[in-house]
Amino acid sequence: MMFCPLCASSEFLCKHYKSCKQTAGLPRRLSLGLEESGKLWETLNTLSLYSNPELSVIGNVNSLDLEDAKTEKRTINCLVETMVTSKKIVLAKKLNGEPKESDFKIIEEELPALKDGEILVEAVWLSVDPYQRIVESRNPDFPVGKLVCSTLGWRTKSVVDVNKPGDARLPKPYLLPDFKGLPASLGVGFLGMPGNTAYFGFLEICKPKPGEVVVVTGAAGAVGSIVGQIAKIKGCKVIGFAGTDDKVKWLLEELGFDAAYNYKTKDIVEALEEAAPEGVDCYFDNVGGSLSIAVTKKMKLFGRISVCGSISSYNSGSLPGGLELDNGMTSGLMASNNWCSGQKRCRGEDNIRMDLKEIRTNEGDWIQPDHGRDRNTAYFGFLEICKPKPGEVVVVTGAAGAVGSIVGQIAKIKGCKVIGFAGTDDKVKWLLEELGFDAAYNYKTKDIVEALEEAAPEGVDCYFDNVGGSLSIAVTKKMKLFGRISVCGSISSYNSGSLPGGSVYESSTLQQYILANQLTIQRFRVGQWNDQWFDGLKQLVQWTKEGKLKYYETVTEGFENTVKAFIGMLRGENMGKAVVKV
Ligand SMILES: NC(=O)c1ccc[n+]([C@@H]2O[C@H](COP(=O)([O-])OP(=O)(O)OC[C@H]3O[C@@H](n4cnc5c(N)ncnc54)[C@H](OP(=O)(O)O)[C@@H]3O)[C@@H](O)[C@H]2O)c1
Known part of the structure; x- marks a missing residue:
């Protein structure tokens, strides 16, 4: 609870804080006339009786000043600073396996006074990529009251230097662009980082053509649900995999997917045979694991795989140094290391530009034309x-x-x-x-x-x-x-014949498929398109306004429930984007 330092009323309902009502935050510095200064002093004394930790006077107000001012009938300026505290969620211990609520804790932190160029923001909606409202600003480009999107962790308030280079993988804090009447909460999801992940990660890497077959895993999630819809806009046949029957129904009936399956109850290979008998041109991979292995095997010649995430292996804990890997490893490793692979056909000898005379072969001979x-x-x-x-x-x-x-x-x-x-x-x-x-x-x-x-x-x-x-x-x-x-090549598996489904060795044999079909598999981070960020958002807003894109949000209320929402998302409890209303 915060109080007006003049009359101790709570939450800015008093007459002194009209301006605060707009910003819904307590200003940290005030200039006050004589009458108000007197009241302020009394108020501070009263409040200190209740040991309100939010207030402290750092300026030149003291009883002596006030007495002098009264006698001289002059106006004095006093500086009041309220100490701003923020709550933030931190790890209580190292995560091991699936995260538990007890792995996290909420702590309070004191925020420093603003320096030039900085703004104080208060969280309104949280995701892994929170956006906030500006409550105090010393930066003219970021006026008080505006909504801003930035990556600051799960905290209620933050002081942000908007010019300081932050995480290079994401854009710097930005004012929410014009969403043309669409809800602001979409700024952390559909019209934010997940939206652009879908837009650029799919279009730039998969380069879909009309009539092509596209598979999306994590299809009912924040990113996947947008990818599938963009693929439909581009005239593709879209097949989605999600983890509940309700999600599958939503994909088919609301989002217009051509086929969708519950990967927990339907045999994946059978589903692919049914929906994509000729094979798959583009695969947008959100999950890794056995789903990804099955889809990779079904890729057509020159297929493109956009490796976005590998949620199936996020909770597998530290992986053993040995080779007993789960099936998610191939995608999982791509996800964490950002590698890309592929195989190129050799070109004619005319193209050789290097002098190979120095190169010796296994037999020890100089290289011959053959x-x-x-x-x-x-x-x-x-x-x-x-x-x-x-x-x-x-x-x-x-x-x-x-x-x-x-x-x-x-x-x-x-x-x-x-x-x-x-x-x-x-x-x-x-x-x-x-x-x-x-x-x-x-x-x-x-x-x-x-x-x-x-x-x-x-x-x-x-x-x-x-x-x-x-x-x-x-x-x-x-x-x-x-x-x-x-x-x-994948010579280690050329003689292995048909491999058992779900074998721990399977991920290592994907090379065969990558090679045979000359697949392009590329991992990305959405931040690589930072310079085109607002172009992506603009297109997404336009498609939504034209009725071509639909969105859904799974909303959790209350900052203290953020971890619950996070764990729920990992368990598949969300449909569309999981957000927290602070
Ligand atoms: N590369 C980038 O720059 C970038 C940017 C944003 C996100 N990502 C990645 O993209 C993926 C999707 O992110 P999002 O924000 O859109 O999340 P999301 O899909 O909204 O939520 C996660 C979903 O993953 C599914 N899931 C959980 N465990 C699974 C498993 N073992 N196998 C298959 N599905 C599982 C659950 O849905 P079901 O009910 O369907 O199981 C859950 O709802 C994540 O892997 C994320 O890390 C990457």
Whole structure:
């Protein structure tokens, strides 16, 4: 509860605070005339009896000043500062597995006085990306009373320096643009970060064409429900997967999806066979896991996969260093490390621009013309997809083979640190002693995780994947942020025949499908389109006003219920965007 410092009435109902009614916040500095100053002093004394922690006088008001002022009948200015406190939600302990309410706690914090350029904002709606109302401002571009969207954590109030570069992955705090009468709460969802995630993440990566088949997982969520509708606007056939029958009904009956399934009760492979017998052109992947494996296997030639998130593995806790991975790992790793992979067809030999004379093959011969295919595979597959930079760490599997041995050497020519894996000690010796690899291991006798820890403790920038399987899982786990993986082959699984559904090894065999269908799989962060942020929002507003896009919000009331809402969202209790009304 806050009080007017003049008359102690609560919540700005008194006559002194007309201006505060507009801002719904307590001003922290006031200039007062003599009469009011006198009252103020009395009021402060009264309030201090009740030990109101919200108030403190930091200016030049004291009884002496007041007495002097009365005698001299002059007006004095006094400075009153109310101490602004904010509540914020922090982790009480490290998360392990599915988050519990007891993992979080609410604490109070005191906020500093505003400096020039800063604004004080008070949360109105919270998400993982809260937006607030400005209650005090020392920045003319951010006037009091306006709504602002920014990423500040779950807190009731914050002091924000709007010019300070924040999280580069998201835009700086911005005033909510004109939503043309649509509710302001959409600023944290449908017309905010999730909206732009859907808009750019789908259109820029999947590049859908009319008539193409699009699959969306997490289809009834904040991002997924928008992706499906945009795909419909673009003339695609849309198939959604969601976790309850009600969500499926909503997708089919309200949002106009062509097919939708409850992935908890329907066999996914069967569903895809039914709805996309010819295969899938675009997959917008919100969840990772076994759903993503099934969809990836069903991709058509030149299919595009936009890896947005991997919610199925967010709560799996710390992953074991070994290779017993859940099926979510492939997408999960892409999600966290932002890698992209794909396979390019080799071009004709005419395109060779590098002098390969120095490059030796496994057999120790100088390359002959009939090695053209291998060297083109190595040349283009490595340089065009991995785009290595001097000093970067490159891992090559199948390193002593025809392609791998060339890739490793090209990486050395490009000034990289090169680590190779091969299957005999002789090959390892050759890689180290003849080809100048910086490190090489026999993957049959050396623990792969240990080898990577030893040779690439900081992580791997580029991975040229010739083999797939457990080796590839281990290397993928070790990739650095913005790492690049060129999926060239998956020899480890060529002879495995049909694999058991849901096997822990399945994610490692996706390379086969990526390779065979020349898929483009790309991870993104919505912040990469920060410079076009408002173009995205403008288009979304327009489509909504034209009745082409529908939205739904699952609203939780009360700041103290934020964690509950968060856990509920992870468990699938939300439809559309989960928001908290503070
Ligand atoms: N790349 C980016 O820049 C970016 C930006 C925003 C969001 N994201 C990611 O995009 C995804 C969707 O985010 P959102 O905000 O739109 O969330 P959301 O879909 O509104 O909410 C999460 C939903 O995920 C589903 N889910 C939970 N566990 C699952 C599992 N094991 N398998 C399948 N589905 C599961 C639940 O719905 P069901 O009932 O259907 O299970 C739940 O409602 C998340 O992975 C998020 O991290 C990425």
